[in-house]
Amino acid sequence: MGFLRKAVNRLVGKAIHRYGLLNHGDRIAVAVSGGADSMMMLWFLMEWQKKAPIRFQLLPIHLDMGFGAEYSPLLAYLSGTGLGYHFEETGFGPYAHSPANRKKSPCFLCSMLRRKRLFQLAHHLGCNKIAFGHNQDDIIETFFMNVIYSGEMSTMLPRQEMFKGLITIIRPLSLVDGASVRRLAGELELPLVENPCPSSGATKRSEIREMLERVFKANRKARGNIMHALCNVRTEYLLPPD
Numbered sequence: 001m002g003f004l005r006k007a008v009n010r011l012v013g014k015a016i017h018r019y020g021l022l023n024h025g026d027r028i029a030v031a032v033s034g035g036a037d038s039m040m041m042l043w044f045l046m047e048w049q050k051k052a053p054i055r056f057q058l059l060p061i062h063l064d065m066g067f068g069a070e071y072s073p074l075l076a077y078l079s080g081t082g083l084g085y086h087f088e089e090t091g092f093g094p095y096a097h098s099p100a101n102r103k104k105s106p107c108f109l110c111s112m113l114r115r116k117r118l119f120q121l122a123h124h125l126g127c128n129k130i131a132f133g134h135n136q137d138d139i140i141e142t143f144f145m146n147v148i149y150s151g152e153m154s155t156m157l158p159r160q161e162m163f164k165g166l167i168t169i170i171r172p173l174s175l176v177d178g179a180s181v182r183r184l185a186g187e188l189e190l191p192l193v194e195n196p197c198p199s200s201g202a203t204k205r206s207e208i209r210e211m212l213e214r215v216f217k218a219n220r221k222a223r224g225n226i227m228h229a230l231c232n233v234r235t236e237y238l239l240p241p242d
Helices: 003-019 036-051 072-081 092-096 106-124 136-150 178-187 204-218 222-230
Strands: 027-031 057-064 086-089 129-131 159-162 167-170
Touching (some): 003 036, 036 057, 036 178, 057 106, 086 106, 106 129, 106 167, 136 178, 204 222
Antiparallel strands (some): 159 167
16 A cells, blocks of 8 residues: 555544544445545545445445536446446536526536435435545635635534434545545546536635645645644634624
8 A cells, every 4th residue: 555545544534533424334325526536535435344343335426417528437437346326417517507597606506406416315315424525625715715705614524414414424535635635546547527617717716725725835834724723713712793
C-alpha cells in the first residue's frame, strides 16, 4: 500500500470512528456522480466492508443529470464490484439551466432536485443511510459560502440525521483534502466521468475555492486551523442573535 493510500485510509478511518459513520446492519446508498470524490468514497467503503468487524451493505446510485456525459466506463466498473447498483437518467441539469427556471440558480436547483431524488430512492430501496463524497475542502468552502452569502455560521456535517432519523447522511471523506482525493483516484486509475455541466467552474463555490487556495498557499496551517475552529466555537465571543 502506497504512502498516499495509507494516509487517506487513516483519515477515512478516523472520520468513521470519530463521527460514528458505520453501524452493523446499515444499508447505505452510495451517491456516485462519477467524479473523483464519489469514486474514492465508494472505493474506501468497499475496502472497509472487507475488514470491518461489522456487516453493512452498499448500493451505488448514479443519477445521470441529462448533459450527455459518457458514463459507460463507470457502469462497467460498478457492474464489476458485485454490489449491484441503481442507474437512472434524469433531465435535472437541462431543466435547471432552462428559461423554465426563473427563480433559482441552476446549481442550487440541480443540486436540490438531485438530492430529493436520492432521498426518495434511498427510502424506496430500503437504505437507512446515504453516503456523499464531500471532502474537507467542501466543508470549509461551505462554511465560508454560508457566512458570506447566507449570513449564517454553518457547514456540512460528517454525519447528519434527516427526516427524524429515517435517513442519515454520512461523509466518509470529511477529513481528507480534495487534492489528495484527486491524486489517489488517479493512482488507482478509477473511471471518472467528466463533468459536462455548463456552469462548472463559474459558481460562487468556485470563487470561494480560489480565495481559499490563496490563503492555503500563504499559510500551510490555515486549512487545519479552520477545521479546528469549526469544532472549537467560543460562543461567548460571538454577537448575540439579532
